[in-house]
Amino acid sequence: TNNRVINFGAGPSALPASVLAEASQGLLNFQNTGIGIAEISHRSKEFTAFVQNLESLIRTQLDVPPTHAILFTQGGGSNQFSAVVLNMLARYRLLHPEKKSEEVVMDYVVTGSWSKKAAEEARRLSGGSQVNTVVDSRDHSLAQKKSFDNIPPHSAYTFSPDPALIYYCENETVDGVEFSHDPQSASSFPFHLLPQDQLVPLVADYSSSFMCRPIPRLGDHAIIYAGAQKNIGPAGLTVLIVRKDCIVDVDAAAKLGAIPVPIMLSYKTLADSKSLYNTPSVFAIYVTGLVLERMKEQGGVPYFEELNRRKQGKVYEVLREGEAKGVVRRKVKEGSESWMNVVFDVVGEEGGGAEKRFLEGAERNGMKGLKGHR
Numbered sequence: 426t427n428n429r430v431i432n433f434g435a436g437p438s439a440l441p442a443s444v445l446a447e448a449s450q451g452l453l454n455f456q457n458t459g460i461g462i463a464e465i466s467h468r469s470k471e472f473t474a475f476v477q478n479l480e481s482l483i484r485t486q487l488d489v490p491p492t493h494a495i496l497f498t499q500g501g502g503s504n505q506f507s508a509v510v511l512n513m514l515a516r517y518r519l520l521h522p523e524k525k526s527e528e529v530v531m532d533y534v535v536t537g538s539w540s541k542k543a544a545e546e547a548r549r550l551s552g553g554s555q556v557n558t559v560v561d562s563r564d565h566s567l568a569q570k571k572s573f574d575n576i577p578p579h580s581a582y583t584f585s586p587d588p589a590l591i592y593y594c595e596n597e598t599v600d601g602v603e604f605s606h607d608p609q610s611a612s613s614f615p616f617h618l619l620p621q622d623q624l625v626p627l628v629a630d631y632s633s634s635f636m637c638r639p640i641p642r643l644g645d646h647a648i649i650y651a652g653a654q655k656n657i658g659p660a661g662l663t664v665l666i667v668r669k670d671c672i673v674d675v676d677a678a679a680k681l682g683a684i685p686v687p688i689m690l691s692y693k694t695l696a697d698s699k700s701l702y703n704t705p706s707v708f709a710i711y712v713t714g715l716v717l718e719r720m721k722e723q724g725g726v727p728y729f730e731e732l733n734r735r736k737q738g739k740v741y742e743v744l745r746e747g748e749a750k751g752v753v754r755r756k757v758k759e760g761s762e763s764w765m766n767v768v769f770d771v772v773g774e775e776g777g778g779a780e781k782r783f784l785e786g787a788e789r790n791g792m793k794g795l796k797g798h799r
């Protein structure tokens with residue numbers, strides 16, 4: 426572990442060295458079974474108990490209520506771009522069997538490149554339903570070249586009356602834009618504009634901010650999902666928190682005209698099999714479990730929220746100083762800045778001169794993965 430550098434990669438991301446050391450032992454011999462973790466049956470009692478424990482580590486640390494199931498799957502965030510559409514359209518079909526597809530609307534809040542991608546997938550899979558852009562934050566950009574650099578004001582949102590789903594991405598990894606968790610902030614998610622008297626079909630992509638702090642109004646969400654590889658483990662594991670009314674019989678819905686749902690994308694398949702319908706990503710589950718055990722020992726989500734608050738505070742303070750000196754340029758509007766992905770330009774000799782020297786200097790000091798998205 427001596428020659429490890431500081432890895433700033435957004436995902437896959439750095440994992441605690443103590444966890445990697447423990448995992449290397451587990452690769453040889455998982456919990457004294459005499460079998461390595463990559464070799465043991467996913468149906469063994471040791472591994473199924475490990476999965477149950479992983480669920481409870483997430484449930485207790487995030488305070489997930491019994492109204493919601495925690496499910497594990499594969500395929501990353503991108504697979505959920507498709508799965509949320511198909512499962513929520515099936516749910517809507519069962520609730521409104523009489524509605525024509527053209528009358529069904531899916532609401533997308535677009536604040537960056539990932540929510541934009543998710544909305545594109547919804548259009549591909551819509552089967553004639555409409556995709557409504559609730560708001561596109563580029564329309565609220567003050568930059569000359571309109572970009573995803575802000576969380577729009579609450580007055581800009583236009584939700585549909587009865588959508589099949591309402592989608593947003595809590596932290597936009599590439600653009601460095603994140604919803605504030607302070608309900609008084611103009612950059613918070615406008616929960617107060619959603620219908621208050623019904624189960625709202627609210628879907629949130631938490632891929633790049635999962636468990637870095639508590640999730641506001643978690644119980645009001647229909648689906649929250651996150652790939653593990655940014656905050657809690659290796660790639661290969663996707664965590665889903667699904668309100669139980671969104672785990673529906675997709676085959677019954679298909680008989681009423683909904684789009685058939687591939688068996689592995691159906692939340693009911695995952696729920697009925699306790700996330701073990703087929704062979705899961707055993708190693709990713711294992712390392713994630715070790716990370717979350719360590720997290721619990723250190724004080725859980727509240728501890729990490731405080732740690733992350735201090736970390737982002739320090740980084741943005743330095744950037745503000747650098748901006749005052751004309752060395753760097755911040756790209757995101759004040760108040761909409763991400764705790765997780767800090768996006769800035771190095772100023773000077775546009776086209777890369779100063780930035781190249783900055784990256785080379787960082788590398789000499791043992792810091793890698795600082796260069797942002799192309």
Ligand code: PMP
Pocket residue numbers: 436500501502503504539594596597598599630631632633652
């Ligand atoms: N959503 C967000 C916010 C992401 O950052 C990413 C990955 N960069 C994805 C979705 C896609 O995730 P995956 O690569 O796991 O499919």
